[in-house]
Amino acid sequence: MSDEKAQKAQNAETTGTIPAQSRGHDRPHGEVLLKVTGLQKHFPIRKGLLKRQVGAVHAVDGLDFEVRSGETLGVVGESGCGKSTMGRLITRLLEPTGGTVEFEGKDITHLGVSGMRPLRRDVQMIFQDPYSSLNPRHTIGTIVGAPFKLQGVQPEGGVKKEVQRLLSVVGLNPEHYNRYPHEFSGGQRQRIGIARALALNPKLVVADEPVSALDVSIQAQVVNLLDDLQEELGLTYVIIAHDLSVVRHVSDRIAVMYLGKIVELADRDSLYKAPMHPYTKALMSAVPIPDPKRRGAKSERILLKGDVPSPISPPSGCRFHTRCWKATEICKTVEPPLAELKPGQQVACHHPENFEDQAPQETVLLSAAKEAAELVPEAVLEESAETSAAVAAEVAESAETAEPAEVAEPAEVAEPAEVAEPAETAEPAEVAKADGAGETQESTDK
Numbered sequence: 001m002s003d004e005k006a007q008k009a010q011n012a013e014t015t016g017t018i019p020a021q022s023r024g025h026d027r028p029h030g031e032v033l034l035k036v037t038g039l040q041k042h043f044p045i046r047k048g049l050l051k052r053q054v055g056a057v058h059a060v061d062g063l064d065f066e067v068r069s070g071e072t073l074g075v076v077g078e079s080g081c082g083k084s085t086m087g088r089l090i091t092r093l094l095e096p097t098g099g100t101v102e103f104e105g106k107d108i109t110h111l112g113v114s115g116m117r118p119l120r121r122d123v124q125m126i127f128q129d130p131y132s133s134l135n136p137r138h139t140i141g142t143i144v145g146a147p148f149k150l151q152g153v154q155p156e157g158g159v160k161k162e163v164q165r166l167l168s169v170v171g172l173n174p175e176h177y178n179r180y181p182h183e184f185s186g187g188q189r190q191r192i193g194i195a196r197a198l199a200l201n202p203k204l205v206v207a208d209e210p211v212s213a214l215d216v217s218i219q220a221q222v223v224n225l226l227d228d229l230q231e232e233l234g235l236t237y238v239i240i241a242h243d244l245s246v247v248r249h250v251s252d253r254i255a256v257m258y259l260g261k262i263v264e265l266a267d268r269d270s271l272y273k274a275p276m277h278p279y280t281k282a283l284m285s286a287v288p289i290p291d292p293k294r295r296g297a298k299s300e301r302i303l304l305k306g307d308v309p310s311p312i313s314p315p316s317g318c319r320f321h322t323r324c325w326k327a328t329e330i331c332k333t334v335e336p337p338l339a340e341l342k343p344g345q346q347v348a349c350h351h352p353e354n355f356e357d358q359a360p361q362e363t364v365l366l367s368a369a370k371e372a373a374e375l376v377p378e379a380v381l382e383e384s385a386e387t388s389a390a391v392a393a394e395v396a397e398s399a400e401t402a403e404p405a406e407v408a409e410p411a412e413v414a415e416p417a418e419v420a421e422p423a424e425t426a427e428p429a430e431v432a433k434a435d436g437a438g439e440t441q442e443s444t445d446k
């Protein structure tokens with residue numbers, strides 16, 4: 001939990017805004033609550049009378065991450081990249097095909113229904129669509145009270161009283177206990193879904209696109225409600241969203257997913273200040289920044305080429321290479337590992353932004369990259385070239401003060417002209433990738 005959040009939580013406690021019957025979690029903040037290792041979900045594709053398996057949808061393909069107590073982990077990525085599947089795997093609504101899920105140090109990967117029963121209290125999910133996730137034939141009293149019935153829990157003061165308390169916690173009128181979902185607006189229905197998720201005082205709440213079905217004007221209210229509840233009840237969140245605008249304000253850390261993999265995982269500030277994966281940079285450019293100083297400034301939106309490739313046969317090497325403006329041969333052949341290149345910032349990229357090139361010997365852009373570069377504004381390419389030149393200079397400078405043997409390599413990075421080696425060019429038409437993409441764009445245009 002960030003300092004700001006911790007402070008707000010403390011204030012909430014001292015001002016007594018925590019509802020009387022709610023129990024905060026005594027688990028120390030920052031301790032690992034959920035640990036996911038090599039998580040995989042391949043949905044089989046079957047054909048014919050015998051339903052033989054002919055392939056698989058690689059929806060989630062090897063995720064490693066942790067969620068710490070009290071924090072909010074935002075998960076973003078385009079539609080179809082496996083975010084919802086990941087959410088359903090960690091709440092064990094789906095059975096993984098590979099990897100492990102540990103909750104409070106206990107392996108829950110293959111727990112059966114009875115083994116999962118006690119855990120269902122601790123891990124709850126909020127769904128995207130507040131219209132279809134609430135049974136239209138049940139009153140909201142029945143809906144919010146259902147978890148008590150399912151778990152055989154008798155709250156202090158009775159179910160009705162507790163449900164009414166939960167309704168007021170989420171900002172609804174407790175007197176509306178006997179009303180039906182259709183009598184509520186979208187935002188109010190999502191509040192009902194939140195009240196239901198909170199009924200059993202969970203430790204972890206996974207919210208799958210909790211506001212995308214709502215009007216923009218209502219989205220902020222629901223996001224703020226989730227934020228306030230976290231402070232008051234000591235909740236831990238995994239919030240799934242398809243763009244960065246929703247998770248931006250509430251997340252402590254953000255995982256960026258692409259085609260079933262995490263391509264970048266970093267604390268929010270580092271990610272916003274200096275995104276390292278080109279895909280993160282593209283996602284960020286799609287979020288409008290309400291900064292009056294930048295009004296009228298040249299648009300820097302990065303348009304990605306085409307759709308996300310099929311998860312049935314994902315691209316080789318780095319899965320983003322077919323749409324990346326920096327891709328070279330190594331990106332096509334070798335999958336970059338998710339490595340911590342800066343403290344608290346993990347990235348899976350051979351040619352990261354705002355950091356030293358991880359494969360400086362790879363200088364020839366793929367033709368797909370040259371096409372993609374045409375969709376990236378000049379300003380972005382220039383900035384990219386500037387930052388990589390600055391990082392290269394920094395590396396060269398630190399190398400000068402280090403052992404002589406280490407000097408030679410960074411010097412190559414610092415001088416683009418020496419890197420562009422036409423003799424090494426695989427295809428004569430291909431343009432050598434110089435130090436930064438800015439030069440690349442120029443050469444491509446010629």
Ligand SMILES: Nc1ncnc2c1ncn2[C@@H]1O[C@H](COP(=O)(O)OP(=O)(O)OP(=O)(O)O)[C@@H](O)[C@H]1O
Pocket residue numbers: 043057058059077078079080081082083084085086242311
């Ligand atoms: N039950 C299933 N059987 C087969 N394929 C599935 C199943 N559920 C999801 N998929 C596929 O897995 C991939 C990932 O889907 P998922 O819903 O997790 O992505 P997402 O990032 O949450 O997208 P969206 O934001 O559109 O929900 C998609 O290609 C989807 O078609």
